[in-house]
Amino acid sequence: MNFLDLLFISERRASYHRAIENTRPGAAADAEGGAHRRIARELGTERGGFLFGALGRDADPVRLPDDAALASALVIGASGSGKTRFILNLLQSAIERSLLPSADPLPVELELVDPKQETFDLLSQYLAALWLAADAETRERIASAVRVIDWSRDAVTPVAPFDNAAGEVSNTYLSFLRTDVAIQAGEHSYSGALRQAFFMFACVLVERRFPPNYRFAMRFLDDESYRRRILEGVPDGDVRAFFSEAKHSLPKQTRDALLRRIQSDMSFPEVRLSVGIPPADLDRLLPRRATPIVLGNYGSSMTLPLAKGKERASYRLIDILLSAPRRDQRRRGLLVIDESPMLLSEENELTAALMEGARTLRSAGMGVLFAAQDFANALPSQIVRTLMLNTRWWAVFQSREEAEWIYPHIVRLPSNASEAERHREFVRTVQNLRRQHFYLYVKGHSALPLRAPDVGDPALRSAAELRTIFRREIASRSTIAARTAADLIARWEAKVVDQASVLPAPKQTKAHSPRGIDQLMKDLGLGK
């Protein structure tokens, strides 16, 4: 310690009082509140933007400008601490400004990936209430702007994970991504040979625009002549060679294991009906339309294994990340991933892509909001560090480890307590934060203790009634009845699997090869 340090330490108390006088004359008693108000003024906007909460007892509203509010962020908090309601408030504000007549309209694209169903359910009720209260024109706007990704026994959202119609990446890379995600999300173990077989099979599906189907897989692997006909339409020579030499490249154990995996995946009707519709029928049935709001429910609701929801959420995230660089940047975008450790805990291609996305999506006008009960313990430290570095703001509700993240950024007042005591006291405070209370830290500013806005009951209807309205009026535009899906799949199986004669013509015709010297002479016009 040098002389200057001694000087500043001896002057610390006097310096503090002078600072308070300089900041807000005559407000020494309310130093902390004054500091918070000043920070709120610095980081917020008085009108427009998004309401993030209110400051303490004075209830000064804190609004963040659009670019900050929709930037990449972390929302952390224990169960019941109010983080879902906080996210809901953010989404509702964005939806209202995007779809309803507003003084401050904001074209925005929202995507909710919810692996636990709660946020999806609350938001669907809110949309149903919004629809109920709207006039006919607004109702149409709401219903046409929302796409729902959901699955139940009665209706499913059809998806084509092995269709590369957009062509944003090569067929091989798409197959690789799908295989990697399916393997990581699944509960089965995969040997190297099985992984390769799965990848090659995915390549065939993507090249031929075929849906995953157990009966097709069985015939393809068993019937050599059928396999040859299918492979004729596959331009990738390596894939053709892999299956042509199936005796060597695909031993019986691997082939059986592959079939078992496919059978296991397709045995759940919800899965089979949603991914099993052929992409060509899908284009006809549900034409692609621009829907700025996509709500994805990947919760299993105890009717499916968790891995199925996880796999489907991962598929969707890959689609979003692949199309993000080419999105319309005039619309701001926000991808909300609730319970994100469920999708980030494994080190796979999706995690790598998401981490890359957290870094680079900002340039595509898109933010990613990662929500979780706990990041510090649930994720590998490298991922946590990437998230911390690449997010613009953090909302820390009741939590323990994440209090340490906020501590260096709080407004500090002189106190007789030691540094360790102050630290312990702050961690205790964050651990015992009341419901809806949180610390908002926007990078470049100090952390603010806020109270999240209340999310009112949108309509005087029961939750069950709102869910029914949502399913009937909004979700029905992006889902199809289970029976219809089953019919389409049966028709495709009958055509492609059973009557192999009506297979689509191969894309690349084989070059005519001369047979013998006579044929060659004839072709050259020299023969008879």
Add this chain to the structure above:
Amino acid sequence: MIGTQTRTKRRLPIRLVALTLLHILAAPVYAIRLLARTVRTLTRFRTVRRGSVECPHCRSANALDLLATCRRCGVTEFGSRLHCSNCGQTNSGFACDACDALIRVL
């Protein structure tokens, strides 16, 4: 070996005398340095205690004590803008609030 030790013992008083002479000769230099340092420290002390400093470029008064955020550790606190009590970082100057010119204080 024995001869070398005897020679070293004989040279010791000479070395001490030489060292003392050197210190006596250097004393005025040290005294002047100490004086200069004391004057500089007292000036700094007065500036810090005064609580404000005048910009040499635009002549506006800049408060030294206010709600400041440390550039190194990010802690915001009421206190001197030249010193962070959290990480101990001391800055010798800051940008003028009015004209952004660098004001060197310490």
